[in-house]
Amino acid sequence: MNIKNGYVARIPGTKKREKCDVCNTIMDVERNIDAPSSWGSIFSKNRMKQDCFTCPHRADKWHRQAYTLQQNAANTPSPHLAKIFLREASEVLDSRIPTKENW
Numbered sequence: 001m002n003i004k005n006g007y008v009a010r011i012p013g014t015k016k017r018e019k020c021d022v023c024n025t026i027m028d029v030e031r032n033i034d035a036p037s038s039w040g041s042i043f044s045k046n047r048m049k050q051d052c053f054t055c056p057h058r059a060d061k062w063h064r065q066a067y068t069l070q071q072n073a074a075n076t077p078s079p080h081l082a083k084i085f086l087r088e089a090s091e092v093l094d095s096r097i098p099t100k101e102n103w
């Protein structure tokens with residue numbers, strides 16, 4: 001499962017608004033931006049007009065930790081560990097304070 005880390009690009013005009021996969025906040029949008037057409041083309045000249053949605057909390061430590069916990073929950077083969085990861089992600093999202101520093 002691929003959780004988007006507070007950034008989504010869409011074909012212009014197809015979405016009025018987007019919620020962040022991580023924290024459920026309505027994301028900021030810049031419309032009709034000349035942006036890479038895919039992650040693989042970041043360093044090439046393959047660009048196209050897109051509406052770029054970005055979570056205003058994307059760079060915050062709590063957001064990055066919650067994202068990593070959600071990713072770990074999605075990728076572990078253990079449903080028990082997934083529950084633990086998601087419980088801690090929920091705690092981080094509720095408090096907006098990371099539960100661990102410098103990881």
Ligand SMILES: [Zn+2]
Binds near residue numbers: 020023024058063
């Ligand atoms: Zn977010």
